[in-house]
Amino acid sequence: MNTYTGGNSRTRALVTGASSGIGAAIARELATLGFDLVLTARRRAALDEVAAMCQGVNVEIVTADLGKPDAARMLWDKATANGPIDILINNAGFGYFRRFDEVDWARDAELVQLNMTSLVALARCFVDAHKASTRPAYVVNIASTGAYQSVPNMALYAASKAFVRNFSEALHDEHHGTPLSVTCICPGGTDTAFHAASGGGSYSWIADASTKSAEFVAHASIRAMLRRQRTVVPGLFNKLSCFGMRFVTRRFASRLSTYVLGKPRLMLPNRQEA
Template sequence: MNTYNTINVGRRALVTGASSGIGAAIARELAAIGIDLVLTARRRDALDAVAATCKGVKVEIVTADLGKPDAAHALWDAATANGPIDILINNAGFGYFRRFDEVDWSRDAELIQLNLTSLVALARCFVDAHKAGTAPAHMLNIASTGAYQSVPNMALYAASKAFVRNFSEALHDEHLGTPLSVTCICPGGTETAFHAASGGGDYSWIANASMKSAEFVAHAAIRAMLSGKRTIVPGLLNKLTCFGVRFMSRRLASRVATQVLGKPRFALPTRSLT
């Protein structure tokens, strides 16, 4: 059962990275409260499968690779062709679990494009579309608990999520008192294909104990977004971890992250799944 305040909620949402994991779960959460959807990712077959589970609403599919330059603006044009976007879910992203010097620059460039540049481009399109509006508009950006500290073997990914968190919180504060709200969610480990796609790790019991389902994260995210929250960390252990970092030196926090995540476990695929 959905426990959301849906008064004055927009009627059409764009969800990036919607082909699996948190993005797919968010799409289903939004459909359950009557929000029409524009779903995007690279894989049409996976998007079709997700769309089939989003009952009772209109679902459009736009295939796009946001790891490519200028893909964000082309996506925005396609997504708004049939009507305005009232809710933007910036979920698309990927990471890898390896030393920085063990991965080709082309992969890092794609990560920066997807996790940062495309997210900012879509955020700008959304803000420009709503800055003079009077109807409620909601932006939800997906970061990570990695946004609270440096994470060895996920150096660039965690740094990109720190950017997302800081960027989102600044936008939230810039638009206080307006119909436009911006929320950032910082999940910890989530039961998705991300771990295999990133090369995974020999995780400690703490990391495994704090793992949440994509549905849990999606529900927390949408509830926070519709409540106009600034930042949320879903899950008690994840909250305690992010709070506890404040009392550690940055060097100690980095060492703890290394112990919690362990060593790379799986082979590194050529590309993430979403």
């Protein structure tokens, strides 16, 4: 664990999957607001680069692989060693763009662990830590627009994000009127390394038109968090797409997602957190 010393903010945020993409952008957004940071991911060198860009705040780095059992508890213990965590950003996750039966089960087990089990474990640690606290506390869980329908060739990933959405909304409602707020963010296509790492195919014009930058998603996420909103879909096109799902059959929505995402590429790269 290394510390990059900057300002003297009293609010500390833990950001998972902070080495790139949305997680890195959220870390930078939080730093501009003066929040101290604990950044975690598997790749130490990438975390160092992100930390160097978060000026004026204290930044701690904890390398961890949340795709492994019990990693969440160990991460929480290290993250809270120097003080309480007031903001939890559950961003770490990965997916692949392949038929379910074309991927090794060990990879699926890792996806379930990272996208769901570790997220729940960290949320439990956070909620338990704030049961008797009167300080404002925030959880942000990053889901996906894939949470609004089944997605062939991303069956397990989309299902994991539907879980994250339902879990987050229930926690938000359970803690309504308390100092603790839970916000679910459902980004659409985002300009990060996630798509190349997932083996994504040739996207349609719909996917291209709705793609947002990681900075756009990060700004929308933190604004929604501070407003204590329940669920937010960043981007007008994405909002309209998710809203429209309630007016079509689930079978049609599934077929539409197949058209929007195109066909998988031949090779499936190594796992990339996002």
